[in-house]
Amino acid sequence: xxLPTSTPASRHSRIFGLRPVARKEFTHIxxxxxxxxxxxxxxxxxxxLFGYAVDTNVRQVPTVIFDESHTQESRSLIQAFAASDIFKxxxxxxxxxxxxxxxxxxxxxxxxxIPTDYAxxxxxxxxxxxxxxxxxxDSSVAGIAVxxxxxxALEQSLARIPxxxxxxxxVRPSVLYNPATRSANFFIPGLIAVLLQTMTILLIALSLVxxxxxxxxxxxxxxPIAPLGLMLGKMIPYGALAFGELCLILTIMRVIFQVPIHGxxxxxxxxxxxxxxxxxxLGLIISTRAHTQAEAFQLSMGTILPSVxxxxxxxxxxxxxxxxxxxxxxxxxxYYIEIIRGIVLRGSSFTDLWRNALILTLMGTAAILLAxxxxxxxxxx
Amino acid sequence: xxxxxxxxxxxxxxxxxxxxxxxxxxSFHLDRGELFGFLGPNGSGKTTIIRALCGLIPxxxxxxTILGMDVRQHAPxxxxxxxxxxxxxGLYEDLTVQExxxxxxxxxxxxxxxxxxxxxxxxxxxxxxPYFTRRVSQLSGGxxxxxxxxxxxxxxxxxxxxxxxxxxxxPVARRSLWDLFFQLAGQGVTFFVTTHYMDEAxxxxxxxxxxxxxxxALGSVADLQQLPDANPPNTSRLEVExxxxxxxxxxxxxxxxxxxxxxxxxxxxxLVETPAIDNLRAAFPQLxxxxxxxxxxxxxxxxxxxxxxxxK
Numbered sequence: 253x254x255l256p257t258s259t260p261a262s263r264h265s266r267i268f269g270l271r272p273v274a275r276k277e278f279t280h281i282x283x284x285x286x287x288x289x290x291x292x293x294x295x296x297x298x299x300x301l302f303g304y305a306v307d308t309n310v311r312q313v314p315t316v317i318f319d320e321s322h323t324q325e326s327r328s329l330i331q332a333f334a335a336s337d338i339f340k341x342x343x344x345x346x347x348x349x350x351x352x353x354x355x356x357x358x359x360x361x362x363x364x365x366i367p368t369d370y371a372x373x374x375x376x377x378x379x380x381x382x383x384x385x386x387x388x389x390d391s392s393v394a395g396i397a398v399x400x401x402x403x404x405a406l407e408q409s410l411a412r413i414p415x416x417x418x419x420x421x422x423v424r425p426s427v428l429y430n431p432a433t434r435s436a437n438f439f440i441p442g443l444i445a446v447l448l449q450t451m452t453i454l455l456i457a458l459s460l461v462x463x464x465x466x467x468x469x470x471x472x473x474x475x476p477i478a479p480l481g482l483m484l485g486k487m488i489p490y491g492a493l494a495f496g497e498l499c500l501i502l503t504i505m506r507v508i509f510q511v512p513i514h515g516x517x518x519x520x521x522x523x524x525x526x527x528x529x530x531x532x533x534l535g536l537i538i539s540t541r542a543h544t545q546a547e548a549f550q551l552s553m554g555t556i557l558p559s560v561x562x563x564x565x566x567x568x569x570x571x572x573x574x575x576x577x578x579x580x581x582x583x584x585x586x587y588y589i590e591i592i593r594g595i596v597l598r599g600s601s602f603t604d605l606w607r608n609a610l611i612l613t614l615m616g617t618a619a620i621l622l623a624x625x626x627x628x629x630x631x632x633x
Numbered sequence: 634x635x636x637x638x639x640x641x642x643x644x645x646x647x648x649x650x651x652x653x654x655x656x657x658x659x660s661f662h663l664d665r666g667e668l669f670g671f672l673g674p675n676g677s678g679k680t681t682i683i684r685a686l687c688g689l690i691p692x693x694x695x696x697x698t699i700l701g702m703d704v705r706q707h708a709p710x711x712x713x714x715x716x717x718x719x720x721x722x723g724l725y726e727d728l729t730v731q732e733x734x735x736x737x738x739x740x741x742x743x744x745x746x747x748x749x750x751x752x753x754x755x756x757x758x759x760x761x762x763p764y765f766t767r768r769v770s771q772l773s774g775g776x777x778x779x780x781x782x783x784x785x786x787x788x789x790x791x792x793x794x795x796x797x798x799x800x801x802x803x804p805v806a807r808r809s810l811w812d813l814f815f816q817l818a819g820q821g822v823t824f825f826v827t828t829h830y831m832d833e834a835x836x837x838x839x840x841x842x843x844x845x846x847x848x849x850a851l852g853s854v855a856d857l858q859q860l861p862d863a864n865p866p867n868t869s870r871l872e873v874e875x876x877x878x879x880x881x882x883x884x885x886x887x888x889x890x891x892x893x894x895x896x897x898x899x900x901x902x903x904l905v906e907t908p909a910i911d912n913l914r915a916a917f918p919q920l921x922x923x924x925x926x927x928x929x930x931x932x933x934x935x936x937x938x939x940x941x942x943x944x945k
Contacts, residue, residue: 264709264742272739276725276732283727467721471784474687474717475740476709 269477273485277459281489291455292497295447299501303440303509310396312340316360318351319344323371329382332408333364338400351385361387362397374412437511441592442565444501445527445585449559452494452528453535454552456486460539461548479624487532487620494528495521505596514599520592523605526612527588533619534584540626559585587612638701640665640792640823641686645695648678648685655681657846658695663825665791668818670837671827672933678846679827683794686825687715700791713741716790720800722781726770730761730780733769734787741788748787755783758813775806782813786822793817795826799833811836831929842933849936854929862939863932868892869910870931872923873901881920888913893934902931 281288315333319326333339343360345351354360363385373380384401388394463469472482498521505511513520534555542548560566562576563585569577580586587608594600639662648656656678663669673679684690686697688708697704699711724733734755738748756762759779764772769780778798786793795814799807811833814824826837834840835854842850842857850857857863864870875881878896885894885901890909894901902925905913914922927935 268742269740272736275739276728276736279728279732280725466726467719468723468725470719470721471717471723472740473689474712474715475737476712476742477740 264476264478265481266478267481267484269475269481270485270488273477273482274488277486277489280459281493288493291451291493292500295451295497295501296504298447299440299443299504300508302443303436303505310393311337313338313362313393313397314342314360315339315362315364316343316345316351316354317341318346318348318363318365320368321366321370325371325374326366329366329370329404329408330364332404333401336400336404338396355385355387358387361390361393362401364401436509437597438593439565440505440509440511441596442563442589444498444505445563445588445592446556446559446565447501448494448498448524448527449531449585449588450552450556451497452490452531453538453555454549455493456490456532456535457538457542457548457552458545459486459490460536461542461545464539465544479627480620483536483620483624483627486536487529490535491528491532494531495524498524498528511596513596515595515601519602519605520595523591523595523602523609524588526609526616527584527591529616530584530612530619531616533616533623536623537619537626540623540630558583562586563589565589582615584612584615639663639698640667641697641699641825643682643686643695643697646682646685646692646697647694648681648690649693654846656685659843659846659848660695661841661848661851663792663823665823666818666821667839668814668824668826668837670834670840671825671843672829672834672840673827673843674937677843679843680796682843683717683796683825683827687711687717687794713788714791716785716788716793717796718781718785718793718798719796720798722777724769724777724781724784727768729766729768730764730772731766733780733784737784737787743788751787751789755787758816759783773806774802775809778802778806778810779813782810786817790822792823792825795824797827797829799828799830807833834929840929842936844937844940849940850932857929857932858926860932860936863927863935865892865904865935865939867907868904869907870925870927871903871905871910871913872897872925873903873917873920874899875901875920881917884917888916893931893938895934897928902928904931904935 317330319330330341334341339362343354345354348365351363351365355363365383365385367381367383370380370382382405386394386397460469463472502517502520506513535552538548538551542551558579562580563583564580565585569580569586572580591605591608594605641663643662644660646656646659647654659682671679681690685692686699686704688704688711692705700714702711704711725736728736734752735748738751743751756765759782761776761779761783764776769777772780799810802810814826818824826833828834839853840850840857841848850860873881873885876899878899878901882894882896882901885891885903888909890906890912891903892906893904910922
């Protein structure tokens with residue numbers, strides 16, 4: 253950072269004022285327990301709300317059966333569907349219009365229609381077809397239901413090959429790192445990144461803009477407190493608060509959502525520091541742009557959507573169009589989500605993730621210097 | 634920095650923000666222990682001058698020194714010798730009086746021992762003792778103002794800038810705050826005060842009046858009363874008493890030769906062209922007309938109207 257030219261070395265260092273500002277901010281935080289309470293509580297409430305909501309595992313899809321065949325064979329097919337965890341037979345109907353009505357009303361998401369000639373075709377060795385209707389209005393349910401029904405049919409077909417006691421080929425996919433493919437294990441670590449980011453940016457941005465609104469910032473510019481000292485002095489208390497919240501949220505993830513942490517908790521906490529640095533820096537940049545608390549609030553909220561959609565939290569980065577992939581490269585949450593998922597799900601070590609930590613540290617340092625410079629420029633107009 | 638040097642010396646100070654000239658060729662100097670009043674409409678450049686003198690805004694041209702230090706080169710040192718207090722207080726309402734004082738003491742780099750001694754001194758000066766552990770939000774406006782002053786001078790500055798320090802404060806609190814200013818000025822502290830209150834302006838040893846970014850008057854109250862522009866040639870300032878001032882005001886403003894007329898309580902101050910005085914006496918025989926010295930407000934209004942007239 254270069255300060256205006258020809259300024260002789262002042263008696264004070266570039267970070268002068270860090271200690272008094274940090275002490276004052278701690279007092280502000282402790283003096284206002286209601287704000288503190290809500291600042292800590294709201295991310296936890298959101299964790300519970302979204303943690304349960306984002307369960308994308310498809311199980312027990314309500315299914316309606318229209319069996320026109322009424323034979324041994326048709327019953328065995330229905331049995332096979334019901335045996336899979338995906339389908340749950342909820343309704344039997346006796347007419348096509350009734351079947352469509354059930355689907356339209358949403359009482360069933362899958363309909364299976366077994367035609368009258370099903371058993372006869374099977375016995376004659378010709379292809380017996382079964383109609384499986386899937387409600388496409390929920391894309392994740394639809395995809396899985398289609399796959400599962402194909403699987404059921406294949407199994408049934410193979411079973412009918414005479415003399416075949418064992419299936420010729422059996423694929424046994426085995427999922428590493430999240431064996432139960434529980435979506436909670438996948439989504440909650442990402443959710444933690446987003447919640448932590450929102451809380452931290454908002455707290456620090458509001459704290460600085462509040463000073464601007466109340467006129468104390470004007471007074472501070474008249475003191476020898478250095479801009480960088482002011483920024484760092486604000487970051488320490490809010491960084492500590494965010495770190496405490498992180499520990500709290502991780503505990504809830506482990507104990508209540510039963511998400512196991514496969515890697516080292518210490519490394520996770522250590523590598524969380526660069527992320528906190530970056531989001532604190534982002535909050536400071538926002539506070540130099542916003543003139544009122546309402547403006548700061550809006551700008552802080554504006555950081556949420558990119559962090560949700562372009563960070564790999566929901567959509568895979570590798571399948572994004574090149575333009576969005578490029579944007580995701582500058583989104584801090586992306587690097588932290590890789591860190592937290594790596595450690596929680598895969599048990600990644602420091603050596604696997606230090607690059608992400610380095611990128612975040614660089615981003616954070618740049619953000620803080622940028623904010624300090626913008627602050628100097630502002631106070632001279 | 635010898636004691637006889639000017640504490641503040643501004644020479645041809647000019648500050649431009651892009652195409653806008655906020656301060657236009659302003660020169661003045663302040664001596665040690667002086668209480669200098671700076672007046673002018675909102676947006677005329679008062680706060681800009683203060684910020685420039687504290688080294689926060691670069692000068693476009695001209696020079697300024699504070700205590701012999703050039704504001705261009707010594708901004709960080711100047712902050713250590715200058716106090717600043719604005720109408721916004723600059724206090725943390727959720728902190729106590731003690732915490733505010735401690736914070737500003739540390740912000741100016743005072744050691745713990747020095748801070749303790751200085752705070753004790755300031756509590757005596759401002760009589761804030763009983764409120765020491767009270768939160769600022771619980772204090773009345775007058776006490777907040779005293780605390781703001783204490784915070785502004787915690788580092789024992791030689792120069793104090795007060796930017797409309799008493800806006801919105803009741804008259805009793807205002808007067809006691811001014812008593813504090815005089816007490817400190819007596820100890821050699823130099824004050825640069827901006828205000829809109831004429832009674833406060835009259836307390837200042839010397840005054841400057843800035844209008845449209847230009848310093849148009851500078852001097853003591855007596856100096857200003859003698860200014861040619863404040864007493865246009867061939868005019869007299871008259872006081873007219875009347876039981877019905879508002880009716881009379883309308884009549885006077887219509888009267889040929891009356892340049893200004895305004896109500897002061899139960900009388901009217903009017904600036905009248907000398908030849909018209911006899912016509913006035915003839916038209917209102919029941920009224921007594923008295924020649925008076927212009928008040929500060931009269932002077933500033935006349936000066937402002939004069940400049941507006943020149944611009945047309």
